[in-house]
Amino acid sequence: xxxANCKLSLGPVMFNWSPEKWxxxxxxxxxxxxxxxxxxxxxxxxxxxxxxxxxxxDVIERLQRSGKEVVLSTLALIMSQRESNMVRDLxxxxxxxxxxxxxxxxxxxxxxxxxxGPFVNVYNEGTRxxxxxxxxxxxxxxxxxxxxxxxxxxxxxxxQTELEVQVFGRLPLAISAxxxxxxSYELSKDSCQFVCAEDPDGMAVDTLDGTPFLNVNxxxxxxxxxxxxxxxxxxxxxxxxxxxxxxxxxxxxxxxTRGFRNVLDGEDDPEALRRDLHELMPAISFSNxxxxxxxxxxxxxxxx
Amino acid sequence: MNRKLELVxxxxxxxxxxxxxEAGADTVYLGFRDETNAxxxxxxxxxxxxxxxxxxxxxxxxxxxxxAINTYPTAGHQSPWRQAVDDAAEIGVDAVILAxxxxxxxxxxxxxxxxxxxxxxxxxxxxxxxxxxxEAFDVKRVVLPRVLTLPEITALNAKIDVxxxxxxxxxxxxxxxxxxxxxxxxxxxxxxxEGVCSPASHVRYEDQDGRLLSKLGEFTIxxxxxxxxxxxxxxxxxxxxxxxxxSYLFEEPTSLNVLDMLPELAEAGVSALKIxxxxxxxxxxxxxxxxxxxxxxAASQGQPVESAVLMDLSExxxxxxxxxxxxxx
Numbered sequence: 001x002x003x004a005n006c007k008l009s010l011g012p013v014m015f016n017w018s019p020e021k022w023x024x025x026x027x028x029x030x031x032x033x034x035x036x037x038x039x040x041x042x043x044x045x046x047x048x049x050x051x052x053x054x055x056x057x058d059v060i061e062r063l064q065r066s067g068k069e070v071v072l073s074t075l076a077l078i079m080s081q082r083e084s085n086m087v088r089d090l091x092x093x094x095x096x097x098x099x100x101x102x103x104x105x106x107x108x109x110x111x112x113x114x115x116x117g118p119f120v121n122v123y124n125e126g127t128r129x130x131x132x133x134x135x136x137x138x139x140x141x142x143x144x145x146x147x148x149x150x151x152x153x154x155x156x157x158x159x160q161t162e163l164e165v166q167v168f169g170r171l172p173l174a175i176s177a178x179x180x181x182x183x184s185y186e187l188s189k190d191s192c193q194f195v196c197a198e199d200p201d202g203m204a205v206d207t208l209d210g211t212p213f214l215n216v217n218x219x220x221x222x223x224x225x226x227x228x229x230x231x232x233x234x235x236x237x238x239x240x241x242x243x244x245x246x247x248x249x250x251x252x253x254x255x256x257t258r259g260f261r262n263v264l265d266g267e268d269d270p271e272a273l274r275r276d277l278h279e280l281m282p283a284i285s286f287s288n289x290x291x292x293x294x295x296x297x298x299x300x301x302x303x304x
Numbered sequence: 305m306n307r308k309l310e311l312v313x314x315x316x317x318x319x320x321x322x323x324x325x326e327a328g329a330d331t332v333y334l335g336f337r338d339e340t341n342a343x344x345x346x347x348x349x350x351x352x353x354x355x356x357x358x359x360x361x362x363x364x365x366x367x368x369x370x371x372a373i374n375t376y377p378t379a380g381h382q383s384p385w386r387q388a389v390d391d392a393a394e395i396g397v398d399a400v401i402l403a404x405x406x407x408x409x410x411x412x413x414x415x416x417x418x419x420x421x422x423x424x425x426x427x428x429x430x431x432x433x434x435x436x437x438x439e440a441f442d443v444k445r446v447v448l449p450r451v452l453t454l455p456e457i458t459a460l461n462a463k464i465d466v467x468x469x470x471x472x473x474x475x476x477x478x479x480x481x482x483x484x485x486x487x488x489x490x491x492x493x494x495x496x497x498e499g500v501c502s503p504a505s506h507v508r509y510e511d512q513d514g515r516l517l518s519k520l521g522e523f524t525i526x527x528x529x530x531x532x533x534x535x536x537x538x539x540x541x542x543x544x545x546x547x548x549x550x551s552y553l554f555e556e557p558t559s560l561n562v563l564d565m566l567p568e569l570a571e572a573g574v575s576a577l578k579i580x581x582x583x584x585x586x587x588x589x590x591x592x593x594x595x596x597x598x599x600x601x602a603a604s605q606g607q608p609v610e611s612a613v614l615m616d617l618s619e620x621x622x623x624x625x626x627x628x629x630x631x632x633x
Contacts, residue, residue, distance in 0.1 A: 126406020
């Protein structure tokens, strides 16, 4: 497969943006972004979903009209009956491709084509094959996997099933029942006043000696650094990975999708992409350590 | 009526196994000495001959043995995990505790007669997820993630036809288990893959302007003034700065303790209580297991439970009911 046939996916927006900002973001993605597929849906906190319900229909329609494949993403952590019902309703709607982000969604989608999201632990070919047997047609691999694991999972993978790897964005390091945004405001999760909406790119967490460390997004903890796998795109293609995920941040994602597309199309080189990304987000450090089998926070230069 | 809760106790080595059995464990859980289990610390765990001997000793005392093979097998290198399952069956443990779907599938196909429990590392936190593992792999017990409230556990047990085991005492993951890469982000060593969180090999203490910094990898996890005892830098129990405020953002150094909610847990339909601490010595195991033995026996007869007896064994001298209490969230 040539690089030009590689596909780009836009992951779901993880942050609690206002419904207007959220809708306008996706409208612009529909109209201008160089992506093939777009994930839509609340993944982090079930309390946020009602805010997006009034606009999600318009978002899906606009994306489809512009020729993008729409993928509906499910919640990553499901604890209550209400949350189970949300996933059940989504799974019952046969019209869309659904990305399962927990095992309950995998279970409900068994027997029909679906996507396995990055929150489901697919660490090896044994799990890969079991899930493919249940109808997984695309698997977005966990961000923690090093190159040799990705290669081993791609090796011998069923031809009908696509593997996907996140190449841009903050890493969703952990999810919890507890809301750290609420906790930092000395509120409980049940009376959180949606303080997570104050931080459209997550709440910055520094170490006591002032080193940028993490980003808290409600119940989710993200890396402060932004993953950038640019120079690694060729390695990934050589392993048999032909779909790449960009995880939205509060920046010009349209420009970022074009940057990655240009590299895949051979119109730009990874070093230029990295310079452009740095210009767009000068305060944010990059990381690629997990791919290289070292600390996930590290950025390793080519040939290092 | 209260059903009697099964007491599942940690055995980090043969001495701790003996201590747990002597202190009244119904069941012990343990792991092989490698990356196949989630407490892969230096000097811990069991060789094959040690396990064989330990199973013999436990069975002679009517105590069951569960083998945790609960990390995620490495792609292209699944054989150590599969071998662990094969050896567990051959040695005759009472059940294996698994997390990975591929490994569950292997165990189900290769050793259908070997009882399977679902590890907390699989993070099965709802009815549909649990049913998935029951239907696909015939798991007989699910260790519930430490994310659920007591009412949620009650509601769950009413809808599933499988035993549940909950954490009762010891270290407390505040993130959903098996879904946390904080430690590997900082150290490159993954709890899911290598079975160790906040590894001692990456811990450093540094003096800085009269403060003692505790570091994990390159990141400062906490800082202590002269009069403060310096704790171990477990990543999610550190102090960080957010929004201009310094706090234990995720969790204070604290231990889970459910001693004063045993009747409620039995009422919620829970089958077994798990005591965390395979990294602990035999004195700790003896004391915690004995206290829980006494409490479980008392609770099952409707008698009051002395609940303050383990405070001095708790991390930072603090205790919490964790997620079982809705306010924790």
